[in-house]
């Protein structure tokens with residue numbers, strides 16, 4: 001069976017919407033069946049389920065070059081970032097959180113929620129489809145506790161210059177949180193090389209699984225000084241100590257976890273990550289680059305308004321086009337069997353390794369048919 005054949009949706013649809021949800025593979029479907037079998041046959045195999053939690057921790061660590069002890073497995077990116085926020089002190093001089101204009105709403109909302117705990121949120125504005133580095137430099141100072149940035153913006157596909165921003169932040173003694181949800185699984189991402197202090201990402205997009213699971217990386221040197229007040233029994237040094245009179249957080253990043261994990265999602269996530277790793281992120285990056293290159297070239301040739309920067313080093317797997325009636329365009333494309341999505345008046349096209357140039361041609365032909373909504 002070819003790789004593409006492992007994703008049955010392509011028998012009926014041209015699916016190019018991985019920025020929203022990765023396509024379902026037989027592998028992930030089989031993982032869900034396995035969950036039901038285990039539950040049916042063994043009743044309550046908690047040891048296996050806790051082992052699967054650990055397997056997820058190891059798998060994600062491997063994907064981003066972290067140590068398993070630096071990974072918390074959380075229910076969502078929001079849960080991980082909220083637990084992290086609860087461990088940061090905003091009462092002193094260093095109370096600023098610098099947030100980019102490219103953040104997914106949940107990130108901005110969580111930092112704004114911390115104003116009740118003394119945080120001051122500073123927004124770095126965008127200049128069209130980019131955020132000039134100088135604007136980060138202007139915003140980051142000795143009072144900055146954290147710089148919170150998205151690797152690739154979910155609205156327009158722009159990729160930020162992470163090493164340059166990390167350099168600016170560290171020079172002023174600020175920490176950096178990277179939201180890699182729109183990149184993890186599409187390109188190599190190495191936390192040690194990027195030198196970020198925290199990283200979040202989840203399973204349901206380019207990691208090919210389903211909702212209910214995300215990961216938080218915390219650089220190990222920071223762990224002893226970070227004591228989350230958002231906690232639970234899965235965050236304890238000994239999960240099964242079952243002692244409600246004490247709170248003894250795990251020495252590693254598990255201290256950012258909370259309660260019972262989403263067990264079905266643990267099966268699915270592992271299958272998704274294994275599939276991504278069996279192909280290899282370098283190869284995926286090359287294939288995605290070819291596909292996004294063809295989308296950009298075809299769109300520009302037809303006079304469509306490309307929102308994403310043209311330079312492949314300045315975007316991720318997501319390419320966006322301006323449309324003045326984007327909801328209608330998404331609907332008409334869906335009627336022709338082409339699944340894409342929209343945000344903010346932008347048509348979002350997000351290929352993964354399972355797409356091919358025939359998908360891109362089909363999409364471009366269909367967009368040409370509906371050109372009136374694009375120019």
Ligand SMILES: Cc1ncc(COP(=O)(O)O)c(C=O)c1O
Pocket residue numbers: 020075076077078079104106150152154179180181182202214
């Ligand atoms: C960049 C980015 N961050 C975060 C999220 C969602 O996070 P959560 O797992 O909290 O729903 C998304 C989902 O679309 C996203 O694109």
